[in-house]
Each structure stands twice: as C-alpha cells, then as structure tokens.
Amino acid sequence: MGRLDRCYNIADLREVARRRLPKGVFEYVDRGTEDEIALANNRRVYHETKLLNRVLVDVSDVRLESEMLGLPSSLPLAVAPTGIAGLCWYEGELELAKAAAKVGVPFTLATGSNTSMEKIAKHAGGRLWFQLYMWREKDLSDELVRRAARAGFETLIWTVDIGHGANREHNARNGFSTPYKANARSIVDALAHPEWLVTVLGRYMRTDGMPRHVNYPEKYQEKITGKVSTSKAARADKVGWEDVDRLRAIWPGKFLLKGIMRVEDAEEAARRGVDGVVVSNHGGRNMDSAPSPLEVLPGISRAVRGRTTVFVDSGVRRGSDIVKALALGADAVLAGRATLYGVGAGGQAGAEKALSIVKNEMRRTMAYIGRQRIDEVGADDLWTGRETASASRVRPAVPEAAE
C-alpha cells in the first residue's frame, strides 16, 4: 500500500506533504501571516456554517458539472494560483495542471511559478488560466499578458490584494524565500529531507539549474547566485481601475479580479465588464485583519451575481465546503492548499487524489441535502436557526389545547 493509498482526506495528504517537504517549503504552503488569525478564521467560518439535510427525495442522479465562464467544469472548482507547486514536486505546476485536466477542472498558473507558461500550455491539456501580478513597469506586465494569450491561456486573473507584500515571519525564521535560495538554514533543512533534495532540488540542478521565476520578465528573473531580490519590490503599488480597462483591452479572453472583499469593488468590477471576481483573503496569507471571504460573500453575491461570476476561496478543505460556498452565493470556488498538499504528497497522482477526495465528499453532501444539481443549491440549504433551537426548548413539544 503506497503513501497515497493511506490518504483518506486532505488532512492526510497534508501530513504526507509535511513529512516529505523541507520545513521552509511546507510552512510557506501551510501557514498564514502575522498571528494567523485570518487563516484560523477562514476554517472557523466553514466549521460554523451548517447545512440542513433533506430527506425522501430522489438523489439517484447527483451531478456536479457546472458551466464556468462559458465552458464546462466537472465540479464548481478551479485550482488557485500558488506559484510554489514547483518546489513541492519537480515541475509541480505541470503535475498539478495535468491532474486538473484529468479531473476536468481549470488550472491557474501563477506569475511566480517555476515552469514556463509555454511548457504548461504544450503538455498539460485542459483549461488553463494565468494569474498576473502587475509590475511597476506596466508595459512589462502587458508583455506578460500578451505572452500568456499567445501561449493559449483562456482566462486572466489579476490579483489585486497585495498592498505592500505580506509579513510572513515564519519565512524569515526558516531562511526561506522565493525563488529558492541556499543558505545555512535552508541547506540544513534540505539535508533533513533527502527524498526532496534528490527528487526535486537535485533534479532541477541536473536539468535547468536552480528553480527560477521563469515567467517573470527577464530583468526580474534571479538565480541562486543572483543579487538581492528586487522582484517583489518591483510589483506595482500604484494601480487603479483604469488598469482594469487597459488589461481588458489587450487580453482577448475572460478576465477576473482576485482579492475582492468589498461590495462596492465588486460592483465597480461588474460595471467595467469584468467576467468574474474572486472573493478572497489570499488564504489568510496577506492581511491578518481580514474577515473570512465567506463572511462577506452573501453581500457581494446579492450585489453582482448574474452580472459577473462570483468565485470564493480561502479555506476549502472538504467537498462540503464547496456546497457551503454555493449556498452562501458563490458560483464556484478556488482551491489553493488542498491541491498543493496533494502535489507535495505525490505529484500528479497526489493532486488527482486531492481533487477526487473533494469531489466525492461534495457528491455525498449534495445527496444529504437532497440536491442533484449545483444550481439547485442555495440559501435554503443553510441552517440559520439557532434561535429556533432555543425557542423549541421553551415552547412545549406538543401544542397545548389539543383537546
């Protein structure tokens, strides 16, 4: 029995990945920012959201397929951009993209990944989305966007919730940075994880050399021996809605904004013809004071759903979480860590396992709540009745004056 055969849920895959990966890499994947309040809150809100089962209805034909941005998806989920799969497995982005294609969901390649967009486009198959971080020199971003279009990516996600970058103290403690660099702490960490050292880092060294941000504009690419990072500082912090129009004009496909948490921002996006918004707090990795996206989702959904597609991410670990997100007003979810744990545990096979686990869990949940199609899921499936429970305790169980 292999490692993956003993994984029955995402938490099991996470545990296998934790043992395989250097601490610096694993914590970069797993942890949040500052006091990790947003990270914990993302899960807490999912835990506290309850669904009501519906009985004695036909659930013999539950289907999870959805139309996402005009094309089919085998479940209402897309793989979120993460830019680290390539350190979880050799060419992990390609492994993850192939897994997504096999399961039939879109895969998003992050600007900061280690495998080139052209290679992904050539070998992955399936639906491919590209995520952009805007550079201060906006013409370099425009060039990247044109390159993604030429490579055949169907959807562009512009991530807009980055502010001045994240304060992730664990990275500093672990001596971890992207692109990956050798230093006293990272070398000790790598030596303690020999399988990773040989099959991931060693393999890069034997082929293309140290993993690089191969999709960055040439002048921002660094190698291990490179100078002090300028690439993150080069990300634009002076952007505006006019940049949405500019990107819209040069990008031929669907266009999404990721990191939307305010109703008025979602409304502005819809007004400007953005095809979808991703309600997201970046998986609790950026602003630690952010609410859970699930908490702001109903208001955003009420304001713009139907005019633009509403995605939500941050905290999806179970198939039931997807159903909860739909019930609260999302059209679909993005999943980041759930599939990364899969890649970290077993490359393409691990990512496929992660996706099939959440798919099976989602199907079960749909059957419990008596829904056979995802567009039937709605607010009516949520349990909202804490006061009903206390009220029933004070009221007599059997109506009085029955005779």
Ligand SMILES: Cc1cc2nc3c(=O)[nH]c(=O)nc-3n(C[C@H](O)[C@H](O)[C@H](O)COP(=O)(O)O)c2cc1C
């Ligand atoms: C290790 C890691 C790296 C990430 N890198 C990016 C990135 O490069 N661009 C981006 O838009 N979002 C990035 N994200 C955020 C994800 O796209 C997504 O919003 C988040 O993972 C959702 O939360 P979840 O991990 O709980 O599913 C990253 C997330 C993780 C976990």
